[in-house]
Amino acid sequence: xxxxxxxxxxxxxxxxxxxxxxxxxxxxxxxxxxxxxxxxxxxxxxxxxxxxxxxxxxxxxxxxxxxxxxxxxxxxxxxxxxxxxxxxxxxxxxxxxxxxxxxxxxxxxxxxxxxxxxxxxxxxxxxxxxxxxxxxxxxxxxxxxxxxxxxxxxxxxxxxxxxxxxxxxxxxxxxxxxxxxxxxxxxxxxxxxxxxxxxxxxxxxxxxxxxxxxxxxxxxxxxxxxxxxxxxxxxxxxxxxxxxxxxxxxxxxxxxxxxxxxxxxxxxxxxxxxxxxxxxxxxxxxxxxxxxxxxxxxxxxxxxxxxxxxxxxxxxxxxxxxxxxxxxxxxxxxxxxxxxxxxxxxxxxxxxxxxxxxxxxxxxxxxxxxxxxxxxxxxxxxxxxxxxxxxxxx
Amino acid sequence: xxxxxxxxxxxxxxxxxxxxxxxxxxxxxxxxxxxxxxxxxxxxxxxxxxxxxxxxxxxxxxxxxxxxxxxxxxxxxxxxxxxxxxxxxxxxxxxxxxxxxxxxxxxxxxxxxxxxxxxxxxxxxxxxxxxxxxxxxxxxxxxxxxxxxxxxxxxxxxxxxxxxxxxxxxxxxxxxxxxxxxxxxxxxxxxxxxxxxxxxxxxxxxxxxxxxxxxxxxxxxxxxxxxxxxxxxxxxxxxxxxxxxxxxxxxxxxxxxxxxxxxxxxxxxxxxxxxxxxxxxxxxxxxxxxxxxxxxxxxxxxxxxxxxxxxxxxxxxxxxxxxxxxxxxxxxxxxxxxxxxxxxxxxxxxxxxxxxxxxxxxxxxxxxxxxxxxxxxxxxxxxxxxxxxxxxxx
Numbered sequence: 001x002x003x004x005x006x007x008x009x010x011x012x013x014x015x016x017x018x019x020x021x022x023x024x025x026x027x028x029x030x031x032x033x034x035x036x037x038x039x040x041x042x043x044x045x046x047x048x049x050x051x052x053x054x055x056x057x058x059x060x061x062x063x064x065x066x067x068x069x070x071x072x073x074x075x076x077x078x079x080x081x082x083x084x085x086x087x088x089x090x091x092x093x094x095x096x097x098x099x100x101x102x103x104x105x106x107x108x109x110x111x112x113x114x115x116x117x118x119x120x121x122x123x124x125x126x127x128x129x130x131x132x133x134x135x136x137x138x139x140x141x142x143x144x145x146x147x148x149x150x151x152x153x154x155x156x157x158x159x160x161x162x163x164x165x166x167x168x169x170x171x172x173x174x175x176x177x178x179x180x181x182x183x184x185x186x187x188x189x190x191x192x193x194x195x196x197x198x199x200x201x202x203x204x205x206x207x208x209x210x211x212x213x214x215x216x217x218x219x220x221x222x223x224x225x226x227x228x229x230x231x232x233x234x235x236x237x238x239x240x241x242x243x244x245x246x247x248x249x250x251x252x253x254x255x256x257x258x259x260x261x262x263x264x265x266x267x268x269x270x271x272x273x274x275x276x277x278x279x280x281x282x283x284x285x286x287x288x289x290x291x292x293x294x295x296x297x298x299x300x301x302x303x304x305x306x307x308x309x310x311x312x313x314x315x316x317x318x319x320x321x322x323x324x325x326x327x328x329x330x331x332x333x334x335x336x337x338x339x340x341x342x343x344x345x346x347x348x349x350x351x352x353x354x355x356x357x358x359x360x361x362x363x364x365x366x367x368x369x370x371x372x373x374x375x376x377x378x379x380x381x382x383x384x385x386x387x388x389x390x391x392x393x394x
Numbered sequence: 395x396x397x398x399x400x401x402x403x404x405x406x407x408x409x410x411x412x413x414x415x416x417x418x419x420x421x422x423x424x425x426x427x428x429x430x431x432x433x434x435x436x437x438x439x440x441x442x443x444x445x446x447x448x449x450x451x452x453x454x455x456x457x458x459x460x461x462x463x464x465x466x467x468x469x470x471x472x473x474x475x476x477x478x479x480x481x482x483x484x485x486x487x488x489x490x491x492x493x494x495x496x497x498x499x500x501x502x503x504x505x506x507x508x509x510x511x512x513x514x515x516x517x518x519x520x521x522x523x524x525x526x527x528x529x530x531x532x533x534x535x536x537x538x539x540x541x542x543x544x545x546x547x548x549x550x551x552x553x554x555x556x557x558x559x560x561x562x563x564x565x566x567x568x569x570x571x572x573x574x575x576x577x578x579x580x581x582x583x584x585x586x587x588x589x590x591x592x593x594x595x596x597x598x599x600x601x602x603x604x605x606x607x608x609x610x611x612x613x614x615x616x617x618x619x620x621x622x623x624x625x626x627x628x629x630x631x632x633x634x635x636x637x638x639x640x641x642x643x644x645x646x647x648x649x650x651x652x653x654x655x656x657x658x659x660x661x662x663x664x665x666x667x668x669x670x671x672x673x674x675x676x677x678x679x680x681x682x683x684x685x686x687x688x689x690x691x692x693x694x695x696x697x698x699x700x701x702x703x704x705x706x707x708x709x710x711x712x713x714x715x716x717x718x719x720x721x722x723x724x725x726x727x728x729x730x731x732x733x734x735x736x737x738x739x740x741x742x743x744x745x746x747x748x749x750x751x752x753x754x755x756x757x758x759x760x761x762x763x764x765x766x767x768x769x770x771x772x773x774x775x776x777x778x779x780x781x782x783x784x785x786x787x788x
Contacts, residue, residue, distance in 0.1 A: 077577030079588035093644030157598030160581035183471030187554035194473035204551030250487030
């Protein structure tokens with residue numbers, strides 16, 4: 001099954017719950033966050049200078065300055081004392097509240113102080129110049145942060161400015177991670193007995209789950225034993241929002257996972273048109289996506305990036321995912337591919353040239369040493385040296 | 395001072411301490427992480443099939459299969475029982491340990507079982523085919539994860555495979571954030587009194603600090619009062635690895651910050667050739683960078699991206715920062731700029747066309763609504779409609 005088809009076959013029924021939370025980087029608003037007041041609430045100076053009536057300044061120039069009486073100074077953080085009458089001005093700092101009667105601010109750079117208590121304007125201002133108007137940033141009902149877009153740093157600033165210290169957000173989805181295989185032992189195992197392999201999949205998948213905005217739940221290592229696997233996966237499906245199982249590398253181990261998945265839900269896809277990653281299993285367990293990954297860690301990570309991360313984002317309520325870092329590069333050599341299959345190729349990129357890194361899919365090295373990866377689409381039978389590819393960077 | 399010069403004028407003396415920690419996404423190794431053993435430790439099958447002596451298979455073909463005696467089966471996670479003698483084979487699953495005597499694995503797809511206890515090979519294999527050799531992933535002394543590159547998901551897998559469950563890493567730097575201004579009140583303030591403004595800078599800067607790999611330490615809001623500012627900044631410089639202060643928007647508030655910075659350390663730069671962001675202050679307080687940002691939140695965020703985030707990464711020990719998401723686009727209209735000044739322009743990008751978003755630097759809106767930003771270099775006097783720009787995406 002092609003990757004796009006497999007993804008569209010899924011409509012995860014269960015979403016992570018909506019919770020009330022403080023704004024923070026990556027928090028996903030469950031609804032548009034709306035402003036409740038005018039921002040700013042009052043007209044403010046955007047420059048240091050003098051608050052004036054613009055009409056008093058029209059004729060002002062360097063050769064014929066306008067002379068105004070200075071009746072006071074605006075203090076930061078306070079309401080101005082007094083008002084601006086025709087022929088008068090008040091000193092005002094950037095951010096200061098515009099006094100009643102004033103409609104503009106003349107920058108201090110265009111003024112001189114011929115004597116205490118008066119100011120000469122060397123330039124005229126139009127009404128509104130040097131002033132931030134009430135509501136110019138936002139007004140009641142304006143959307144400050146859209147639903148489904150993880151909060152960014154600037155959003156945090158705008159929400160704070162509007163006094164929004166909590167919002168309705170999607171809880172980070174729980175992603176259960178199960179490792180299977182009689183040969184798999186925990187990474188803490190100091191000395192391996194012959195045939196044992198430390199669990200590389202679970203820690204790496206946990207990293208990708210976090211990248212996608214989920215919370216990994218490590219559910220341990222299960223031997224190749226159907227009852228035990230069904231018990232652990234059943235518990236994961238009951239408690240988690242997405243479940244991932246590294247389904248073993250041998251045909252026997254994979255068949256076991258397929259059997260258990262078929263008992264827990266509806267198998268949507270068994271065999272994905274992607275290399276590496278063909279032995280991928282997708283099942284819908286009452287709306288909870290169950291993803292059976294190939295046993296080779298590298299294949300598992302490739303498939304989880306293609307299929308798992310988009311599913312985690314969907315369940316997380318993310319409709320506007322953060323942008324990914326990509327670089328356009330020319331291929332250093334021919335890369336063959338079979339038609340009808342998406343090929344994922346690891347690559348290093350130096351000076352705009354992408355060099356593919358090959359090696360057994362049982363090795364993590366080609367991925368660890370790569371700068372990123374690119375795809376050869378299903379329709380293509382390979383790319384020639386010099387072809388332009390978009391490498392998605394790690 | 396140009397941005398590049400300001401950055402190179404800094405050589406932060408104090409680095410965050412080196413700590414022992416478990417591998418996790420974004421952890422920065424303080425030294426190359428080195429493998430202590432052979433990975434894999436034993437030769438393993440990379441396919442399901444039969445472990446054989448390659449010499450027994452040379453002549454095998456579909457028309458003239460080689461017949462071998464099957465002497466047993468390899469079990470996952472265990473040392474094989476028995477060995478492969480000339481003319482014999484053992485069934486082996488992917489990941490199974492190669493039995494003594496065998497030097498290749500024939501895929502099950504190229505075999506038939508004419509009768510129990512024997513196998514026919516329809517194809518020959520070369521020595522090493524279908525086998526992952528000991529040490530093929532890594533050997534003793536090989537670098538698994540380089541110093542200074544934040545750990546990625548695949549790194550977590552490789553470290554787990556090698557049994558590395560703790561490593562020497564740079565502690566995340568503490569970045570003290572101080573807000574100043576008589577007009578500034580906490581975001582929690584429900585109703586603003588005339589002239590008051592909620593603190594938008596600190597929460598937004600905290601977000602950027604996290605993005606850069608630091609831990610924000612919110613040190614509160616300080617009024618425009620020199621003794622109090624010196625006390626708070628002095629404490630921050632003593633305890634934190636980097637200190638950021640939003641230096642107020644008015645000339646008076648900025649002068650106050652400059653005075654305090656000059657008493658706490660050496661002022662490296664006062665006025666940066668960047669728009670927005672000119673009133674930026676950089677001081678070196680005994681190796682701790684003190685960054686005084688403009689009072690306008692948008693200007694503050696622009697400068698912190700350009701100067702603060704690189705400094706935080708340096709202090710964090712990051713020498714290979716994660717890639718940034720960029721997109722190449724054509725400008726929809728002319729954008730003027732003054733020579734000798736770096737202009738940072740907010741932009742939306744649709745279908746490869748970048749549309750600049752302008753507005754008072756007192757407004758966060760143009761940044762919140764933008765997809766990213768691009769720079770007009772110091773040497774340029776503006777860019778024309780149709781010019782190609784690289785927009786860095788938020």
